[in-house]
Amino acid sequence: MKNLRFCTAKAVFVSIFLFGLSLVSFGQNDSTSAVHFGFIYPLSTNGKQAASYTNRFSLHAIAGLSKSETGVAIAGAANMIKQDASGLQMAGAVNLISHDAKGIQLAGAANIIGNNANGIQMAGFSNIIKNEAKGGQIAGFMNLAGSSQSVQMAGFANITRNDAKGLQLSGFLNKGKNVNAQVAGFANIAGNVKGIQLAGLINIADTSDYPIAIFNFIKSGEKSIAITLDETMTTIASFRSGGRVLYGIAGIGYNFKGDKRDLYAMEGGLGAHIKLANDFRLNLEAVSQTLSNFKKGNYSKSSLRIIPAYKIGNKLEIFAGPTVNYVSYDRDKDYDFVKKFIWKNNSSENFQGVHFGFNTGIQLIL
Incomplete structure (x- = not known):
């Protein structure tokens, strides 16, 4: 029974091999082949002339070599295509296409395209496109292209030498010249956004x-440096930086109302400028602040601020406005910064409350 199965399998393989040879022989005049089977160059149905053939279907156990691919190319390790490829290319490690690629390229490690790509490239490690990428690129580590017209998604970084007109989404870094939108876990670098x-x-x-x-x-x-004071007598020196509308806030400071202990402050948040007149604007801010003596227990406050601001000259701005604050801290710490709350949770392990407050200060515009 086992011998019968072996003989049957052998016969099928020989038939396929001979069929491939016949198709190759039929297509040698115009250097095209309907199918291309093999293990690794030159052990294939196209033999030593594989690099001069355009194939409609290619299947290699290890690696395939061809001039062009117009349909499907599958290889256990690598597809090496000297000119253009269209359709679907799948490789366990690398798809290497010297000129243009149209369609879908899937690789366990990398898709490397020597000119333009129009379609989708997905790789476990990296997609590298020398010039323009018109479709989407998804990589476990990095996408690198001359320019991008669609979506780039990478676990670590998306880098384009020129424009990125779609979305760049990465776990660490995005870089481009004129870009549409960037989302990164650590940093974005661009020309015009x-x-x-x-x-x-x-x-x-x-x-x-x-x-x-x-x-x-x-x-x-x-960019500006500000000194602020709030209802808990916490003074913060902060750095504000951003664009015409949105900006970020990072600051450190000290609480002057903590009679029993030294309390140091840290805050971070986001803000938005709403211009009302030449020297007058409204700043809307969402900020998280922590007071701590770096031993045990923190006083945490999240605030929404509505702050009118008036500009004096070109460099100075004064501001003051109301805030709505949510606070949380250990009950045994007994912080008494605020006496009146509009809401309190008396049943929770930690004290939780909401109260009104204020924020005022002055900032130097750099």
Whole structure:
């Protein structure tokens, strides 16, 4: 029975092999082949002339070599295509296409395209496109392209030498010249940004009206250093940075009302400018603040601020406005910064409450 199965399998393989040879022989005049089977160059139905053939279907156990592919190319390790490829290319490790690629390229490690790509490239590690990428790129680590017209998604970084007109989404870094939108876990770098820049820490751009990060270094935007005071007698020295509309806030300070202990302050948040007149604007801010003596227990406060601001000259701005605050702390700490609350949770393990407050200060525009 086993011998019968072996003989049957052998016969099927020989038939397929001979069928491939016949198709190759039929197509040698115009260097095209309907099918191309093999193990690794030159052990294939196209033999040593494989690099001169355009194939409609290719299947290789290890690696395949061809001039072009117009249909489906599958290889256990690598597809190596000297000119163009269209359709579907799948490889366990690498798809290497010297010129243009149209369609879908799937690789366990990398898709490397020597000119333009129009379609979808998905790789476990990296997609590298020398010039323009018109479709989407998804990579476990990095997408690298001359320019991008659609979506780039990577676990670590998306980098385009020129424009990125779609969305760049990465776990760590996005970089491009003129971009539409960037979302990164750590930093975004761009020339001109049409949409939003959202980063875990830093945005850098020539122009960006809607950067969302703690630190935003925008050439056409605004940076300032502020000194603020709130209803708990906490004084903060903060750095505000952003674009024409959105900005980030990062600050440190000290609480002067803590009679029994030294309490140091840290705050971070986001804000938005609403221009009302030449020297008058409204700043809307959402800020999280923590007071701590770095031993045990913290006083946590989340605030929404509505702050009118008036500009004095070109460099100074004074501001003051109401705030709505949510506070939380250990009940045994007995912080008495605020006496009146509009809401309190008396049943929770930690004290929780909501109260009104204020925020006022002055800032130097850099």
